Amino acid sequence: MTSVVLPRPALPLRLVAPGLALCLALALLAMGGQAVLGIAALxxxxxxxxxxxxxxxxxxxxAVLQPGIAFSLKRVLRAGVVLLGFQLTLTQAASVGVSGLAVIAVTLVATFTVTKLLGRLLGVPAPLxxxxxxxxSICGASAVIAVNTVTNADDEDVAYAIACVTVFGTLAMLxxxxxxxxxxxxPRAYGLWTGASxxxxxxxxxxxxxxxEEAGHFGTIAKxxxxxxLAPLILTLGALRRERAEGAARPPLPWFxxxxxxxxxxxxxxxxAPALHAAIARGTAFLLTVALAAMGLETDIRRLKARGLRPLALGAMAAVFISGLAFALVQLVA
Incomplete structure (x- = not known):
């Protein structure tokens, strides 16, 4: 008989408020700091x-901060992922063309699969x-924190993964x-290559x-x-975990x-409308920033150091692989 998992009751605002306020403050400081520094990669x-x-x-x-930090890591994060949908349309995807979408899909699946295999060979823990x-393979820090809703890795693993994709993504950008x-x-081949890799x-x-401009617009749409x-990947990973789990241990379906x-x-x-769309985009970025602040508040740097350099090597291999494969596929369809 299939068991029914009832939703957990919402925590009172007075318990959530202190930790949530700290996450909000750090997010505001981060957004203000980035605006002042003006460094696109940061x-x-x-x-x-x-x-x-x-x-x-x-x-x-x-202890008084923990409920609000946990709220930011789960509820705020999932709200941000849902609102990411306002940055995309099916029309945009269609403008990339069948061959362009094929390049993106093949590159993504191959990179995700090969990176996991390389991680096993290097002895990197499977969740990391x-x-x-x-x-x-998808979209940097946003993908890391979204996929972790089904991966359930340690916060130190999440922080390490974000560091990897930030460093090697920045090197690729330069x-x-x-x-x-x-x-x-x-310009179109270059835009597709950057967007896919x-x-x-x-x-x-x-x-x-x-x-x-042409390369910029096409690259952005491809990206x-x-x-x-991201959505089918999370659903696939969640389904695989539910198949492997038994009884009450089965992870919940990622409804978000x-x-x-x-x-x-x-x-x-x-x-x-354009003005509302821009406001939603800013709100989405802020919610995800709040979630990342919470992630940092849960990260013990001593445990982060214990991961060693092998995950960093894995991140480098993944970056080289996706860039090389995407480039080769773009040359085939160009």
Missing amino acids: SPLVLALILGVVWRNTVGTI AELIAAGS GAPMLAAAIDLG IHEVAQVVGAAFARG LSRVML VFGFIAVVLLNTVLPP
Whole structure:
């Protein structure tokens, strides 16, 4: 007989408020700091994670903060993932073309699979390898924290995975324009290559627009089409875990992913007005930044150091693999 899992009762606001307020404050500080610094590669998400780690490992956290931190890690994060759907439309995906979508899909699946296999060969713990695979193959930090809703890795694993995809995505952002100039890669081919291979959306924008408006717009659309595949990946991973688990140990279905899909469809058929769309985009970024601040507050740097250098090597291999495979496939369809 199938057991029914009842939803947990919501925590009173007075219990959630202290920890949530700290996460909100760190997120605001991160977004303000990024605006002041003006460094595109240093996203507010990464800066919020750093601030949270610094707070946890200097000031520390107390019991009264934990409910709000947990709330930010789960409820706030899932709300942000759902709202990510407003950044995508099926029309945008169609504009990439069948061949472009095939390049993106093949590159994503191959990178995720190969990275997990390489992680096993290197002796990297499976949850950490899966997060590095997700961040490298889809969309950096956002993919890491979204996939972790079904991976359930330690917070230190999440922090390490985000560090990997940030470092190697930034290197790709800086190196791609120089390589394209050396081999005279056309704007659409270059845009597709960057969109299919570089980790973060902001990194793709930085790399693609470095080669002109046409390359920039096409690269951004290709990247957003790649982000759309986050939903089926999470659903697939969740289904595999439920098949392997037994009885009450079965993980819950990630319902928020269906919310993401519904929002993509809504954004396709009934997009909000430009001003509202911009406000939603800012709100989405803020919610994800709050979640990353919470992640940092749960990260013990001593445990992070214990992971060693093998996961970093895995992140480097994943970055080289996705860049090389995407480049080869783009040459085939160009």
